[in-house]
Amino acid sequence: MSVHENLTLPKLEQLATAGFIQSSKERDVVLTYIHLLDIKASSPDLPVKALSGGNQQKVVFGKWLAMNPRILILDEPTRGVDVGAKQEIYEVINELAAQGAAIIMISSELPEVLGMSDRVMVVHEGKVQAILENDGLDQETIMRAATGGNR
Structure with missing residues (x-):
């Protein structure tokens, strides 16, 4: 087309x-x-x-x-x-x-997620692990939630 x-x-x-x-x-x-x-x-x-x-x-x-x-x-x-x-x-x-x-x-690109989002939902093994406000949020916090580190 x-x-x-x-x-x-x-x-x-x-x-x-x-x-x-x-x-x-x-x-x-x-x-x-x-x-x-x-x-x-x-x-x-x-x-x-x-x-x-x-x-x-x-x-x-x-x-x-x-x-x-x-x-x-x-x-x-x-x-x-x-x-x-x-x-x-x-x-x-x-x-x-x-x-x-x-x-x-x-998005799987964390800099993109941080640059474009007001809120970030982190899913790990099919379950919502965290919903984070993007005010001072960093890659480490997202990765900790993504790998189940917030349990």
Whole structure:
């Protein structure tokens, strides 16, 4: 699928009038998300698989953002992307949170967890070991909870 198809798929009903997709509305949606997420593609018709890993991740992210979700569950949203793309994704996540969206982010990167979270839930062997407020939280405290050290 192309960048264009991915970004408009969740909004097809909203882009149609009397069963016909309005190309001007469709183009506006595509350009909005390409700009918002700084997706680097020579054309919106380019297949997503032809993009870098970071830009592929941004297209997937854009597809779900197009649905205007109130809750986002992000599982390793920056895995496999370069530092610049990570920063851009963090900025979008922070903006969504500032607009009132609830964000649940799953990450195995502790610096990412500490940098992006208000609260951290630590799960060990399938059980919640701790729910920690991120005010002065450090990696050692998280690791102690993750390895069962808080028992």
